[in-house]
Amino acid sequence: xxxxxxxxxxxxxxxxxxxxxxxxxxxxxxxxxxxxxxxxxxxxxxxxxxxxxxxxxxxxxxxxxxxxxxxxxxxxxxxxxxxxxxxxxxxxxxxxxxxxxxxxxxxxxxxxxxxxxxxxxxxxxxxxxxxxxxxxxxxxxxxxxxxxxxxxxxxxxxxxxxxxxxxxxxxxxxxxxxxxxxxxxxxxxxxxxxxxxxxxxxxxxxxxxxxxxxxxxxxxxxxxxxxxxxxxxxxxxxxxxxxxxxxxxxxxxxxxxxxxxxxxxxxxxxxxxxxxxxxxxxxxxxxxxxxxxxxxxxxxxxxx
Amino acid sequence: xxxxxxxxxxxxxxxxxxxxxxxxxxxxxxxxxxxxxxxxxxxxxxxxxxxxxxxxxxxxxxxxxxxxxxxxxxxxxxxxxxxxxxxxxxxxxxxxxxxxxxxxxxxxxxxxxxxxxxxxxxxxxxxxxxxxxxxxxxxxxxxxxxxxxxxxxxxxxxxxxxxxxxxxxxxxxxxxxxxxxxxxxxxxxxxxxxxxxxxxxxxxxxxxxxxxxxxxxxxxxxxxxxxxxxxxxxxxxxxxxxxxxxxxxxxxxxxxxxxxxxxxxxxxxxxxxxxxxxxxxxxxxxxxxxxxxxxxxxxxxxxxxxxxxxxxxxxxxxxxxxxxxxxxxxxxxxxx
Numbered sequence: 113x114x115x116x117x118x119x120x121x122x123x124x125x126x127x128x129x130x131x132x133x134x135x136x137x138x139x140x141x142x143x144x145x146x147x148x149x150x151x152x153x154x155x156x157x158x159x160x161x162x163x164x165x166x167x168x169x170x171x172x173x174x175x176x177x178x179x180x181x182x183x184x185x186x187x188x189x190x191x192x193x194x195x196x197x198x199x200x201x202x203x204x205x206x207x208x209x210x211x212x213x214x215x216x217x218x219x220x221x222x223x224x225x226x227x228x229x230x231x232x233x234x235x236x237x238x239x240x241x242x243x244x245x246x247x248x249x250x251x252x253x254x255x256x257x258x259x260x261x262x263x264x265x266x267x268x269x270x271x272x273x274x275x276x277x278x279x280x281x282x283x284x285x286x287x288x289x290x291x292x293x294x295x296x297x298x299x300x301x302x303x304x305x306x307x308x309x310x311x312x313x314x315x316x317x318x319x320x321x322x323x324x325x326x327x328x329x330x331x332x333x334x335x336x337x338x339x340x341x342x343x344x345x346x347x348x349x350x351x352x353x354x355x356x357x358x359x360x361x362x363x364x365x366x367x368x369x370x371x372x373x374x375x376x377x378x379x380x381x382x383x384x385x386x387x388x389x390x391x392x393x394x395x396x397x398x399x400x401x402x403x404x405x406x407x408x409x410x411x412x413x414x415x416x
Numbered sequence: 417x418x419x420x421x422x423x424x425x426x427x428x429x430x431x432x433x434x435x436x437x438x439x440x441x442x443x444x445x446x447x448x449x450x451x452x453x454x455x456x457x458x459x460x461x462x463x464x465x466x467x468x469x470x471x472x473x474x475x476x477x478x479x480x481x482x483x484x485x486x487x488x489x490x491x492x493x494x495x496x497x498x499x500x501x502x503x504x505x506x507x508x509x510x511x512x513x514x515x516x517x518x519x520x521x522x523x524x525x526x527x528x529x530x531x532x533x534x535x536x537x538x539x540x541x542x543x544x545x546x547x548x549x550x551x552x553x554x555x556x557x558x559x560x561x562x563x564x565x566x567x568x569x570x571x572x573x574x575x576x577x578x579x580x581x582x583x584x585x586x587x588x589x590x591x592x593x594x595x596x597x598x599x600x601x602x603x604x605x606x607x608x609x610x611x612x613x614x615x616x617x618x619x620x621x622x623x624x625x626x627x628x629x630x631x632x633x634x635x636x637x638x639x640x641x642x643x644x645x646x647x648x649x650x651x652x653x654x655x656x657x658x659x660x661x662x663x664x665x666x667x668x669x670x671x672x673x674x675x676x677x678x679x680x681x682x683x684x685x686x687x688x689x690x691x692x693x694x695x696x697x698x699x700x701x702x703x704x705x706x707x708x709x710x711x712x713x714x715x716x717x718x719x720x721x722x723x724x725x726x727x728x729x730x731x732x733x734x735x736x737x738x739x740x741x742x743x744x745x746x747x748x749x750x751x752x
Contacts, residue, residue: 148542150549209731219478219542220670221730227663228723235716237709345659349550356546389557393550400535400543 119260120378126266126335128374129273133328134351135358135366136280137199137321143297143361144317146215150222151202153348154229155195155322159329160246160339161239162194163187167247184250188272188330195326198229199318208311233341246337269331276324277367283320284363293317297361350377350392357399359409368407425595428745429588436580456580456648458688459587460641465668465680466594467637472666473674474598475630476610477537478545481552482638482665485525487657488555489639490646491565493521494574497647499564505575514577518586518643525639526632533631538624540613544631552659559654570653571646578648586644590637591746595677597633599748606630607675660719664691667726673736678743683736694718 134156141149166187202225210218234241253264284290295303296313304310332347333339354373358365373392381388399406436455439446447455468482496517497503503510503517536547565571597603605626608616617623646652668687672679694715701713729736 148545206727206731210734213734215542216472216476216478216674217730217734219545220666221727223480223663223666224723224726224730227719228727231716231719231723235714235720237711237714241716346553349546349553352546353550356543386557386561390554393547393554396547396550397532397535400539400547404539404543 116379117260118258120382121375122260122262122266124375124378125371126269126374127378128371129269130328130332130335131347131351131354131373132367132370133273133276133324133331134347135354135370136277136363137325138348138352139355139358139361139363139366140293140317140321142355143363144293144314145207145211145218147207147218147222148352149207149321150219150348151225151229152199152321152325153344153346153351154226155199155325155344156329156332156347157233157339157341157344158198158229159191159195159326160333160343161233161329161341162326163191163249163330163333164244164246164339166190167249180250184268184334187249188327191326191330192323193326195329196319196323199322199325200315203315203318208314230341230345239341241341243338243340246333246339248337249334265335269335272327272331276327280320280324280363289313289316353392353396353399355406357395357406359406362406362408365406365408423749424745425592429584429591433581433584433588436584440580452580453648454688454692456578456583457645458685459583460645460648461665461668461684461688462587462681463590463637463641463644464665465672465684466590466677467634467641468665469669469672469675469677469680470594470598470606470630470637471634472669473676473680474603474610475606475627476613477627477631478542479548479631479634480545480659480666481548481550481555481662482634483642483657483659483662484548484552484555485529485635485638486642486645486661487559487652487654488525488528489518489521489642490652490657491521491559491571492524492639493517493643494571494646494652495565496520497577498571498574503575503577505577505579511577511582514575514647515582518640518647521643522636522639525642526636529632529635530628533628533635537627537631549659552657552662556654556658559657565652568654570651572651574646574650574652576647576650578644583644583648586640590640591677591681594633594637595746596748598677602626602629610675664722667722670726670736671729673738673740675740676736676738676742678741678746679736679738682738691718694721 134152137152137155138149141147141152167183170183170186206221206225207218210221233239250264250268255262255264284293292303292308292313293316295306295308296310300310303313328347329344332343350373351370354369355366356369357372358367358369373395376391376395377388380391436447438444440452441447441449464482464486468479471477471479471482497514501513501517503514532547532551533544536543559565560568598606605616605621606629608619608621609623609626613623642652642657645656649656664687668683669680671687672681672683695718698713698715698717703710703712705711
């Protein structure tokens with residue numbers, strides 16, 4: 113297969129959509145509280161498991177639901193809610209009490225939350241550490257288009273990502289809530305003086321970021337149908353690198369970076385699987401050496 | 417010569433060494449081989465914890481892939497001793513060569529540390545965390561794919577050189593060197609970066625140089641510890657150096673206290689023993705049955721407990737058990 117075929121472009125965009133949804137959560141949280149939320153990849157894992165559980169609960173109690181677009185939509189909502197709920201919970205219990213302590217302590221706490229989620233789910237008997245097959249919630253159809261085979265899964269991945277990202281952009285740019293979010297990310301104290309409930313905005317940011325990660329978890333479960341409690345580590349890392357590539361804290365940057373990352377990884381993987389594993393870190397080192405602010409990021413001067 | 421006194425640290429090290437030697441299976445046998453291995457592991461984790469403390473606690477950076485450097489040290493020294501030199505632990509004259517191999521492993525880890533530390537430490541912010549986390553994953557992938565060092569089978573047949581006196585010697589030297597470093601002017605420059613990077617830069621501290629220096633020295637000692645561990649377990653395996661053991665070292669540093677070498681030493685011993693205790697304890701728990709399904713409480717719960725422990729320490733005792741305090745033993749004595 114040609115490394116630079118149309119098929120590869122489609123695959124890259126599909127992977128990029130999943131990375132973009134995760135990267136947005138990273139970049140929004142970083143933009144507002146300056147915290148690398150290491151547990152973000154685990155919110156994505158949780159979304160996949162919530163989707164998995166919902167599917168089996170539905171099939172056990174409401175057999176007539178079986179499979180199809182309606183069920184996919186319901187499962188998507190559940191996955192998003194699960195991701196959002198766990199994100200808000202970890203914010204309330206782990207990050208909020210440390211908000212005004214040294215930054216390193218919240219970073220360590222984030223590691224703790226991430227470890228807790230991973231090991232709790234692998235130790236919890238009904239879930240366990242082993243790999244599970246993700247059910248085929250939606251019958252798979254293949255379409256021929258421009259010399260490439262495109263399944264309806266690809267379309268769903270691209271569509272869900274596009275809808276969510278458009279919604280987020282509208283929310284952040286046009287709504288009063290979005291204005292408040294942008295204000296908090298610029299200056300927390302000044303926003304407080306302007307009557308913005310800063311904690312509420314931070315909570316909302318975690319809610320949105322978590323729900324996007326949950327959605328990505330479902331999409332990844334559908335597309336690459338194997339899930340386990342550690343599935344969030346690598347995609348989380350790569351999504352974070354995408355956010356750095358686009359300029360951390362910058363929402364369009366995260367989307368751009370994620371699609372570049374998806375394409376780069378797909379192409380590198382076709383070339384050599386070891387390179388496919390490592391390309392993300394090659395990109396990271398190059399970005400740090402050449403343009404540490406990322407593609408769309410601006411240099412922020414230190415305040416003295 | 418009437419008032420000649422051994423330095424306190426040397427005295428403490430000697431007392432510990434003599435007690436363990438007396439109790440060891442070779443002499444009275446009060447401690448069996450199992451306990452000796454736990455003590456040896458604890459000493460290796462002492463090296464890992466205080467070297468990570470130099471990076472995370474003293475210099476105030478955030479490295480997450482400390483075991484990645486241990487992997488480099490383990491594989492480099494293991495390749496030297498088992499494949500190239502074919503050393504034999506029963507030949508006494510091979511021990512100096514072995515120690516040189518361990519140091520070479522440490523140097524290899526230091527070189528790798530420089531290569532990944534330099535781009536990320538040039539910048540302010542948390543980039544080091546992500547780079548080192550990625551490094552930990554990458555080193556595992558690379559080791560899995562190099563057939564010369566065993567690939568996914570791991571590097572087998574490493575000679576069993578890591579006897580207690582050897583490990584004790586390396587651990588002791590690490591403590592002495594890092595203590596002297598931390599309490600020198602270089603150490604104070606590193607501390608000032610942790611307290612306020614901008615201010616220390618304005619006071620003329622070359623922050624990038626000191627950050628890279630702390631990181632490379634930390635990586636060097638991690639490489640030493642990795643080499644010792646490989647020669648204790650007689651194998652080096654890619655899965656030994658993943659995120660999980662790195663996180664364990666991290667917990668030791670934060671539980672003991674950021675910047676306190678005493679805290680790291682105590683935490684390394686406590687947590688190594690606790691890990692073994694929990695493993696044995698959880699294994700002894702009976703199986704139970706719910707809805708005709710039998711469940712066994714798995715040893716994965718150890719890590720759940722540690723995760724909760726880490727979060728609780730951060731929430732309620734952010735500075736760790738020892739805080740910044742040092743034991744009198746670890747403070748350099750004034751010359752009269």
